[in-house]
Structures are given as structure tokens and as C-alpha cells.
Amino acid sequence: MLTIKGLVISERDSGETGKAVTILTAELGCISVYVRGGRKSKKSVSSTQLFCYAEFSLEEKRDAKNVTHYYYNSSEPIRMFYEIRLDAKKLALACYFSDLLRYACESAENAEEILRLTLNTLHFLDKGERDVELLRAIFELRLACETGYRPDLIGCHICYKAEDELMYLNMRTGQLTCSACAETGEGITSVQTENPDDDRFTAELDATMLYTVRFIALVEFDRLFSFRLSERYLVRLNTFCENYIRYQFGKRFDTLRFYKLL
Numbered sequence: 001m002l003t004i005k006g007l008v009i010s011e012r013d014s015g016e017t018g019k020a021v022t023i024l025t026a027e028l029g030c031i032s033v034y035v036r037g038g039r040k041s042k043k044s045v046s047s048t049q050l051f052c053y054a055e056f057s058l059e060e061k062r063d064a065k066n067v068t069h070y071y072y073n074s075s076e077p078i079r080m081f082y083e084i085r086l087d088a089k090k091l092a093l094a095c096y097f098s099d100l101l102r103y104a105c106e107s108a109e110n111a112e113e114i115l116r117l118t119l120n121t122l123h124f125l126d127k128g129e130r131d132v133e134l135l136r137a138i139f140e141l142r143l144a145c146e147t148g149y150r151p152d153l154i155g156c157h158i159c160y161k162a163e164d165e166l167m168y169l170n171m172r173t174g175q176l177t178c179s180a181c182a183e184t185g186e187g188i189t190s191v192q193t194e195n196p197d198d199d200r201f202t203a204e205l206d207a208t209m210l211y212t213v214r215f216i217a218l219v220e221f222d223r224l225f226s227f228r229l230s231e232r233y234l235v236r237l238n239t240f241c242e243n244y245i246r247y248q249f250g251k252r253f254d255t256l257r258f259y260k261l262l
């Protein structure tokens with residue numbers, strides 16, 4: 001028997017009456033758990049529904065190939081995030097987060113930080129204490145960072161200059177180039193010769209944008225949700241983070257498209 005805390009990030013029907021849920025845990029990353037009779041049993045319903053954080057008691061079984069399968073035994077809910085389920089836009093955003101998690105969080109590497117990021121983001125989404133678009137930007141960029149796609153934000157990758165009025169971030173390589181190096185053509189153009197389409201991957205960051213992107217990517221966790229942005233910069237930040245995810249993960253998500261329709 002295994003006792004483990006985790007957040008349900010997806011559920012799907014399995015067999016006649018059962019269901020399978022994906023649970024994000026700090027210790028094992030994402031695991032798939034089979035819930036016998038899970039579509040009917042009242043006992044298991046509440047804490048095996050989407051976005052419930054609970055302590056689960058699971059049976060572990062190894063098959064002939066030595067792959068571990070998990071079976072639900074019982075659970076004790078810790079946090080239900082009720083308000084998210086009552087609001088179509090919040091729910092759509094949370095479903096997009098869950099898509100990103102299932103895509104990016106295959107191994108247990110850094111899962112503790114990823115779970116912490118997710119629970120904190122859902123907390124603010126649930127309470128309505130932060131702009132939903134700000135939460136989206138923070139989650140997208142920080143998740144990319146925690147799953148191994150942190151851009152190299154220390155300074156220009158050619159001359160090491162830390163700041164400039166304008167800096168350019170290559171969305172594909174995650175490298176920064178300062179204005180002077182960009183003008184000499186060393187930075188951006190050298191990448192362009194590799195692939196003529198690469199200028200599409202370059203984001204222009206002014207000082208405020210660079211500060212904000214650095215803050216989200218690098219600040220200690222306790223302060224991550226503690227900043228405000230003007231409406232104008234929030235729009236720019238959202239465009240940046242959305243594109244960064246698209247280029248780094250190499251994928252567009254239907255759940256994001258749906259969220260943006262609402």
C-alpha cells in the first residue's frame with residue numbers, strides 16, 4: 001500500500017464503470033491511477049474528480065514487464081478548488097494548465113516544484129485574487145522553466161551585457177542578444193543563416209519586459225505571485241509567454257484555443 005498526496009489533473013472513463021485519473025505528485029511526478037467503479041461509487045467520487053488535491057491510499061501492482069500500476073483504495077480530500085469548477089473561464093484555463101502538465105511533466109524530475117507551482121496557481125485562480133491572464137503567463141513561463149526550458153536570461157549571449165534598452169530573445173534557443181550585437185548582425189543574423197525563418201522566433205524585450213520575464217523565470221517561489229503589471233504590459237507578457245510555450249514545446253493546445261474563445 002502506498003500513501004501519497006497528489007492533484008488530479010485528468011480523468012477519463014475506463015471499462016464499464018471504472019475510470020482512470022492522472023495524479024500529479026511530488027515524489028513520482030504524474031501517475032495514472034485506476035479507480036474501480038469510479039464513475040458510480042460515491043465514496044471515491046469527490047477526491048478523484050478533476051483538480052482535487054488529496055491524500056491517496058493506492059495499491060501498487062507490477063506486471064510481467066515490471067511496470068507499476070496503481071489502483072485507488074481510498075482518499076482524504078485536502079483542497080477541492082470549488083470556485084474553479086463554477087466559473088467556465090477559470091475551468092477552461094485550469095484545463096489548459098492540466099494539458100501543459102501532462103505534456104511537460106512525464107518524469108518525476110522537479111515534480112515537487114511543479115506541484116507547488118500548480119497548487120499555488122490554482123489557489124489564486126480559485127480565490128480570484130489575481131488577474132486570470134497574469135496567472136496564465138506566470139504558469140506558462142515558470143512551468144517551462146521548471147521542466148527544463150528556462151531561457152538563458154543572464155545577459156547577451158555574445159557580449160554578456162546584462163541590460164539594454166532593447167534586448168532580443170530567441171524563442172527557440174532561449175538566448176538573449178543586446179541591441180548592439182543585434183545591429184552588428186552577430187546575434188540574430190548568425191542564427192538566421194541556420195534557418196531563414198528564425199526571425200519569427202525572436203521576441204523584442206524592453207527593460208520592463210526583460211525585468212518581468214526574469215522575475216517570473218528566476219525569483220524565489222514565495223514572491224512569484226507578488227507583482228502587478230499594467231494592462232498594456234500584461235498583454236505583451238501574455239503574447240510572449242504563449243509564444244515561448246509554443247516554440248519550446250513545439251505544440252499548440254486546443255484547450256488554450258477554447259479558453260481564448262470565452
Ligand SMILES: [Zn+2]
Nearest residue numbers: 156159178181
Ligand atoms: Zn551583446
